[in-house]
Amino acid sequence: MKNNFKDKPNILMIGQPNIGKSVMFNNLTGLNISVANYVGTTVEFTAGEIKLGNHSANLIDVPGTYTLEITNEAERVAVEMLQGKTNSKKVNSCHEDSGIEDFTINQRPEGIIVVIDAYNLESSLYLFFQVLEYEIPTIAVLNRMDLIEDCGEKIDVELLSKKLGVPVIPTVAVDKEGVETVKEALVQMLFTGASSDLSQADTEKNPEAQKDLWKKAEQITKEVKTKPSIQKKTKRQIWGERLVKPWPGLPLAALILMTVFGIVVGLGMGLRQFILLPLFRGLIIPAISYLIQLFVPEGFILEVLIGEYGIFVKGLEWPFTLVLPYVVSFYIALSISEDCGYLPRLGALLDGLLNKLGLPGSSMVPLLLGYGCGIPAIMATRQLNTRKERITVSTIVCLGIPCVAQTGAFISLLAEKSILALLMIFIFSFFVIFSAGLILNKILPGSCPNTILEIPELMLPKGEVIFKKVWSKVKNYIREGGLPMLAIVGFAAVLYESGIMESIGEFLSPLVVNWLGLPAEASVPLMLGVLRRELTVVPLVEMNLNMLQLFTASVVGLLYVPCVAIIATVAREFNLKMTGIILLLTSTLAFLIGGIVMRIGSLFF
Numbered sequence: 343m344k345n346n347f348k349d350k351p352n353i354l355m356i357g358q359p360n361i362g363k364s365v366m367f368n369n370l371t372g373l374n375i376s377v378a379n380y381v382g383t384t385v386e387f388t389a390g391e392i393k394l395g396n397h398s399a400n401l402i403d404v405p406g407t408y409t410l411e412i413t414n415e416a417e418r419v420a421v422e423m424l425q426g427k428t429n430s431k432k433v434n435s436c437h438e439d440s441g442i443e444d445f446t447i448n449q450r451p452e453g454i455i456v457v458i459d460a461y462n463l464e465s466s467l468y469l470f471f472q473v474l475e476y477e478i479p480t481i482a483v484l485n486r487m488d489l490i491e492d493c494g495e496k497i498d499v500e501l502l503s504k505k506l507g508v509p510v511i512p513t514v515a516v517d518k519e520g521v522e523t524v525k526e527a528l529v530q531m532l533f534t535g536a537s538s539d540l541s542q543a544d545t546e547k548n549p550e551a552q553k554d555l556w557k558k559a560e561q562i563t564k565e566v567k568t569k570p571s572i573q574k575k576t577k578r579q580i581w582g583e584r585l586v587k588p589w590p591g592l593p594l595a596a597l598i599l600m601t602v603f604g605i606v607v608g609l610g611m612g613l614r615q616f617i618l619l620p621l622f623r624g625l626i627i628p629a630i631s632y633l634i635q636l637f638v639p640e641g642f643i644l645e646v647l648i649g650e651y652g653i654f655v656k657g658l659e660w661p662f663t664l665v666l667p668y669v670v671s672f673y674i675a676l677s678i679s680e681d682c683g684y685l686p687r688l689g690a691l692l693d694g695l696l697n698k699l700g701l702p703g704s705s706m707v708p709l710l711l712g713y714g715c716g717i718p719a720i721m722a723t724r725q726l727n728t729r730k731e732r733i734t735v736s737t738i739v740c741l742g743i744p745c746v747a748q749t750g751a752f753i754s755l756l757a758e759k760s761i762l763a764l765l766m767i768f769i770f771s772f773f774v775i776f777s778a779g780l781i782l783n784k785i786l787p788g789s790c791p792n793t794i795l796e797i798p799e800l801m802l803p804k805g806e807v808i809f810k811k812v813w814s815k816v817k818n819y820i821r822e823g824g825l826p827m828l829a830i831v832g833f834a835a836v837l838y839e840s841g842i843m844e845s846i847g848e849f850l851s852p853l854v855v856n857w858l859g860l861p862a863e864a865s866v867p868l869m870l871g872v873l874r875r876e877l878t879v880v881p882l883v884e885m886n887l888n889m890l891q892l893f894t895a896s897v898v899g900l901l902y903v904p905c906v907a908i909i910a911t912v913a914r915e916f917n918l919k920m921t922g923i924i925l926l927l928t929s930t931l932a933f934l935i936g937g938i939v940m941r942i943g944s945l946f947f
Contacts, residue, residue, distance in 0.1 A: 351399045351532050353392070354423055356473055357457030358466060359406030360686070360798045362485045362515035364388070365807070366457060367403040369521045387419070394529045402451070408465065410472040415724040424476045426450035453531050454480040455524070460497055460512070461489040461799055463567055467559035470506065481527045482510045483520070489799050492578070494570040502566040516804055582800040585687045595691055598684065602675045606668060607753055607764070613667035614754070622663050630654045646835040657831035660880045661747075661824035666816075668750030669823075673815040674808070676714060681803040681811075685710060690797055699779030700786070701731055708735050709775075712743035714815070716875075716908040719743070720915055730788035733920070736912060737782060740904045740924050741931070742774035744875075747823055751879035752896055760889060767896045774901070822907075823874070830873045834866060834881075853933065858898065859940040860891055867895075868902070875905040890943040897939050901932035 357363040371390030388403040404423055405416040412418045456473050458466040474480060482503075490497060503510040509527050513520030585591050631648045638644045648655055679685050689696075689706030696703055705726060712719035719739045723732040744752060756764040837843040846869065847854070847862035854865045863885065871878030878899040887895065903909075903925055913921045 350391075351452035353399050353401050353453045353455060353528065353532075354404050354451045355401060355455045355457065356404045356420065356424075356469070357406065357485075358408050358459060358462075358469060361457060361459040361462075361466070363406060363457040364403060365515040366483060366485060366513065366521070366524075367401065369515060369518050370524065371401055387423075392525070392528070394525055394533070397529065397533050399452075399528070399532060401455075407469070409469060414727060424451070424454075424473070424478070450476075451478060453528065454478050455483055455528075456480060457483045457485050458510075460484050460486045461493075463497070464556075464559045464563045467506075467562060468555050471555045471558060474506075474508075479531050480508045481524070481531060482506060482508055483524055484510050484512045485515050486799075487512045487519075488514045488517070489801075492576060496568050498566045498568075502562070505562050505566065516807065578800045582683070582687070582797070585684065585800075586690045586797065588691075591687075591691045595688060598679075602679065603768075605675045606671045606749070607757055607761075609671035609674070610668035610750065610753060611757065613670060614663055618663040618667055622659055627655055627658055630658075642839055645839045646832065649835060649839060651831060651835040651838045653828060653832040653835055656835075656881075656884075657828040660831065660877075661827040664754045664880055664883065665747045665750040665876060666819065666824065668753055669746050669819045670812065670816060672746045672749065673714065673812045676710070677808045677811040678803050681801065681807060683798045683800045686797045696779075698783070699776070700734055700783030700788075701779065702726070705731060705735050709738065709743065712739040712745070713749065714746050716740065716743070716745055716904060717911045720908070720911050723915070728788050730786045733786060733916070734779060734782045736915065737924060737927075738775050738778050740908060740912065741778055741901060741928055742771050744771065744900055747819070747874070747876040748879060748899065751876040751883075751899075755879055755883055755896060756892060759892065763889060763893050763896075766893065767900065770897060771900055827874050827877065830870055830877060833873075834870055837866075857933065857937040857940075858894060859937075859944070860887070860895060861885060864895065867899075871899065871902050871905070873906055875902075875908070878902050888947075890940065890947045894936055894940045894943065898932045898936035901928055901935060903928045903932070 355363060355367055367388065367390070370392050387405055390401050390403075392399050392401045402423065404420045407417045407420045410417060410421050410424070412421055454473060454476075456466075456470045458470060470482065484497065484499060484502070487497075497512075499510050499512050509531075511520055511523050511527055513524065515521075585594060631654065634644070634647050634654065638647060645652070647653055650656075685707065689703040692706060693703030696705055705723075708719045708722035708726075711722050716739045720736045723735045726732050726735065752767055753764060756767065834843070837846070843863075843866055847865045850865040850868070851862050854860050854868070855862055858864070864882065867878045867881045870881070879896065882892070882895050882899075904912075909921055909925065912924060
């Protein structure tokens with residue numbers, strides 16, 4: 343059902359990343375949301391309808407930002423949204439069914455919700471004071487109050503509200519505490535004329551105070567936040583500090599990553615072998631094949647539908663039994679690591695290593711996103727500070743980081759025959775990442791600036807939140823991965839049954855057979871892989887390859903050209919020149935290194 347975004351007041355929700363802003367947004371809007379690109383950029387924001395009694399409003403989740411100083415694309419978008427300045431009256435919808443095409447942001451918002459982090463109060467107040475300078479009715483949501491209570495600290499909410507000159511509402515977003523109070527405050531602000539008395543905020547009336555907002559934030563924090571006389575660190579704080587130190591942080595990081603690897607492989611293989619394979623091979627595919635045979639006579643069309651490369655055979659089996667189980671297991675592991683607060687700590691721990699590649703610790707986030715999908719990983723580079731950092735991370739993602747679907751294909755191809763070979767392909771991936779980073783750091787102009795990496799408190803993951811995240815990712819994979827793969831397999835079936843595939847194999851035979859040492863039919867995955875990255879690997883499962891051929895094919899698949907969707911993202915984020923360079927680089931290295939691996943391996947096997 344499409345949302346009607348017309349003729350309603352616009353409310354911006356602003357806050358720093360990783361403080362529960364998006365959780366609060368979801369609590370306020372429910373499922374009635376849309377995701378879109380801000381005009382002229384690839385910066386995504388979320389908009390939704392919020393019900394306020396007999397009224398309703400548009401709530402816009404502004405990209406998370408630490409300041410409004412316009413040091414990156416996300417900060418520029420936040421400032422332009424506050425100013426109501428755009429080059430167009432409409433935003434660009436990311437999804438065909440979003441209904442956001444009628445939504446305009448070419449005017450100043452009628453209200454603002456600033457989400458303040460109770461745990462890191464001072465830095466949040468700095469952003470809050472910058473927001474107040476736009477003189478828009480504002481309320482403050484003081485989130486993560488549970489962390490304050492766990493530490494034995496207290497915040498005088500009434501005094502803080504008086505100091506800020508706006509309503510301050512304490513909340514715990516993950517438990518939906520304070521959501522109704524926020525809605526009541528919005529009704530008062532928007533529809534009863536009881537707007538915030540911004541004149542109480544010194545930021546608006548005292549130019550001298552504006553020169554040192556950090557000092558102002560620090561002073562107010564001292565006044566409203568009290569700590570116990572004897573402050574004893576909680577176990578959560580102690581372990582939070584340990585995880586960012588070389589000892590025991592590095593050994594624990596190795597243990598955690600090995601555990602994550604074990605969860606992804608073990609859980610994925612269990613889902614595949616005991617649930618999905620029996621379901622599809624024993625029930626779904628035979629039932630569909632039986633029905634099709636009732637209505638379609640033998641011949642070309644029948645073979646395209648249920649033949650060797652049949653749409654309803656390989657088109658169902660490959661995405662849903664070879665890849666889907668590892669998509670599920672990967673996102674379970676990633677969501678747990680993300681929600682407990684470990685990923686930023688891993689970035690801080692590896693900050694020194696990343697600096698050698700010309701990257702800050704904060705680049706760990708888009709790099710890890712690449713193991714899910716290269717598209718959000720490349721788009722997430724907009725949070726980085728320099729073009730050099732963005733190009734480096736994007737190139738590494740395209741060249742050496744397998745997406746979750748490709749990872750699932752590698753596991754299906756190698757794990758059942760040799761766990762060592764599977765480990766070796768990921769070790770090779772890390773080698774490519776590190777080597778590419780070192781080279782790009784040398785040849786690209788610019789330096790690695792010092793950056794501040796916000797490290798959230800360690801928390802126990804919420805089962806409900808994990809489930810929602812994983813379910814959302816699985817639905818996204820089915821829509822954007824599984825269904826397109828069905829169509830691509832259909833294309834391959836037509837080529838196979840018409841004999842075109844055999845001709846292509848003969849044409850590429852010198853490269854595929856003589857140089858890579860693979861059978862001629864392995865040329866088919868190379869062609870399909872341009873459309874979907876994992877299809878460079880998945881069809882090889884059906885071929886009777888020896889261990890050296892499997893490993894060589896995996897190396898080629900890892901380095902091979904990114905899929906069409908990633909190439910399109912690179913073109914939008916950068917330009918056609920860089921897109922061409924990445925295509926040339928990946929294809930050249932894939933065949934060059936693949937052939938070298940085959941020749942070195944043939945000396946020992």
